[in-house]
Amino acid sequence: MGWSRVPVRRRAVLALSLMLAGSTLLGPGSRAAAAPSADDQARAALEQVSNAMSQPGKVFRSQLNITERAQGANDLTSTGTVYIDPEQRKGRFELRRDNALIGVTGVDNWDVAVFDAISNKVANINVPDDARGQVKNPAFSVLAPSLIAAYQAGQVDPDKDVTTSSDQVGGRNATKLTYTMTITQQVPVVQPGGQQGGQQGGQQPDMRTVSINQEYNLWIDPTTGMPIQETQRGTDGGNEVSFRSATYDNPTLVDRSSVPADTLSLQAVQNMVASTDQELDRARQIGFTVFWLGRELPRGFTDARGQRQPSLVLNDIQVTNLPNMPKMVLLAYGSRDDTARPYVLIRQMPRQQFEDLQRQSGIPPISQAPGVQQQPVQVPGGAQGVLYQITPPSGGSGGPTRSGPGANPPGNQQGGGSGNLPPFVTVQITTGDSVALIDTPPVATDDGRQGNPFLDPVQIAALAGALSQLN
Numbered sequence: 344m345g346w347s348r349v350p351v352r353r354r355a356v357l358a359l360s361l362m363l364a365g366s367t368l369l370g371p372g373s374r375a376a377a378a379p380s381a382d383d384q385a386r387a388a389l390e391q392v393s394n395a396m397s398q399p400g401k402v403f404r405s406q407l408n409i410t411e412r413a414q415g416a417n418d419l420t421s422t423g424t425v426y427i428d429p430e431q432r433k434g435r436f437e438l439r440r441d442n443a444l445i446g447v448t449g450v451d452n453w454d455v456a457v458f459d460a461i462s463n464k465v466a467n468i469n470v471p472d473d474a475r476g477q478v479k480n481p482a483f484s485v486l487a488p489s490l491i492a493a494y495q496a497g498q499v500d501p502d503k504d505v506t507t508s509s510d511q512v513g514g515r516n517a518t519k520l521t522y523t524m525t526i527t528q529q530v531p532v533v534q535p536g537g538q539q540g541g542q543q544g545g546q547q548p549d550m551r552t553v554s555i556n557q558e559y560n561l562w563i564d565p566t567t568g569m570p571i572q573e574t575q576r577g578t579d580g581g582n583e584v585s586f587r588s589a590t591y592d593n594p595t596l597v598d599r600s601s602v603p604a605d606t607l608s609l610q611a612v613q614n615m616v617a618s619t620d621q622e623l624d625r626a627r628q629i630g631f632t633v634f635w636l637g638r639e640l641p642r643g644f645t646d647a648r649g650q651r652q653p654s655l656v657l658n659d660i661q662v663t664n665l666p667n668m669p670k671m672v673l674l675a676y677g678s679r680d681d682t683a684r685p686y687v688l689i690r691q692m693p694r695q696q697f698e699d700l701q702r703q704s705g706i707p708p709i710s711q712a713p714g715v716q717q718q719p720v721q722v723p724g725g726a727q728g729v730l731y732q733i734t735p736p737s738g739g740s741g742g743p744t745r746s747g748p749g750a751n752p753p754g755n756q757q758g759g760g761s762g763n764l765p766p767f768v769t770v771q772i773t774t775g776d777s778v779a780l781i782d783t784p785p786v787a788t789d790d791g792r793q794g795n796p797f798l799d800p801v802q803i804a805a806l807a808g809a810l811s812q813l814n
Contacts, residue, residue: 385505388518388563389494395568396491396594397429397480402602405570405594409438414584421445423589426606427482428599433607434485441666448485449612455484456612461668462661463622465613488575488587490522490561510562512571517562526555555579569594625662626672627814631693631777633672634723634810642809644686646678647786647794658682669696686795687806688782697778709769720804726774728807732800735764765793768800770807781807 396403407423421440428434434450447458453475455468470481477497486492493499499522510519532549556578562571570591577585605611617625619638626633640655659675659682669692676687701708709715709731722728765785772779783797783806797803 381501381503382506383502384507385501385520388507388520389490389501389505391568392491392561392563392570393479393483393495395563396427396483396570396596398596399430400599401428401430401596402599402607403427403429403594404597404602406592408590408592410586410588412586414582425485426602427485428602428607429480429482431599431607432480432482434482435607435612436485443665445665447612447615449607449609450482450485451607451609452481454609456609458612458615460615461663461665463617465616467613488559489573489589490520490559491570491573493522493559512562515571516565517571518565520561520563522559524557526557528553528555553579555584619657619660622660622662623813625664626660629662629664629670629672629814631670631691632724632726632774633691633777633813634689634772634779635674635813636676636687636689636806636809637811640676640806640809642805644796646681646686647684647788648681649788650678650680652678654679655687656682658685669700684786686783686786686797688784689779689810690782691777691779694773694776694778709771718800720770720807722770722772722807723810724774724812726772728770728772730768730770730800730804730807733767735766765798766800768798768803770803772807772810779810 404424404426407425409421409423411419411421419440421438423439424437426433426435432450432452434448436448438445438447444460446460449456453470455470457466457468458464459466470478479495479497481496483489483492483495490499490505494501499505504522504524506521508519508521510517529550530553532551558574558576558578560572560574562573563569564571572588572590574589575585575587576583636655636657638657641653642655644652644655646652655676656679657674658677659673661671661673663669663671672689672691674689675685676689677685710717710729712731712733714733716732716734718730720728720730768783770781772781781803783795783799783803785793785798786795788794797806
């Protein structure tokens, strides 16, 4: 089992989950240690709740009412639906916010499928052999973060790390289990003005040690053994940096025959990915002007492998249109035979949202970046297009990045050697109701050179002129 990477001060959440099994990902200089406290009733209590949820021919089912907050942010509420079939070692967790599906996780023994409804992607995971030894039942990992899942995964030793006490939740008698740990991590020192100390002249940044205290609590019904509530709280020097509460609403055991067959099927989770046609329909209905290059733009180019391509092909589209979340459409174009490598990215959002994010970020727009060159470009439909270009200094060790909303989209990584970085070019298109950003990210060839022929002011301007309105 492994611990998740911990974003210090913003959201230090411990992922007690089989999904992240196989590696410790706390980051450089990090370590985790459980508090040395326990009592002789903890193991019996964890066995009680595990046994209460595990009956032959039965599936544990419950609704979860979840409240989360990070430092300086408002509470975020969501609901979850969990199914666990301990006998067949299968589980499923569905997360919804404002009645919109956020994601689904399915577990079938050592195979895991995770559907992200926001990015419209599925990740398939197979737990490594060396991570399976201590795990009693992988089905419980869908509860993460959870002391129940951690116990089933062998991540906590109740004889050393967990304490029990008598308590009440909502007027109900409960057995409370508590597990605490401290995560210690080295983080860069941020100087006034947002600069990291010690980085001038190629120096390594100054570091400081930060300790995040994590407390996990589980309340169970002492009579039935069913879970009632779980909480996680992270503190830094006494200041709360994260909090999560999950209340079990009517946890019950149902006959396996009453559960639809697809509910605990990994294939059903994998099949939730929307098709390109479905995503295009969502983009057409999103409520602001969206531009695209069509499904295929006849514009020959030589790709990073040295192969001649007859056209740019729409390889991916992501539409974010969920309640109380920023709206966005991202189109990725590339070659037909290397669909994971983007050569052209078009990111679009409502104009008011773009301007609000720009103002809230406090980061000056790219038009005010040092050394930026800008020129108007022709775009369709009477929209306003501006091409921005920044040429990095020769011998620089880091590439330029865009400021403000939509900065550095997926795939926008600098390619080539550190001595001669490619220029940074982007086109911003503004209409009455939307803003579109066209990027042609550097793409590295096998010998490390920059291999995206569209990373060129003339080429990207031509792409802007070839746009058409999708909706």
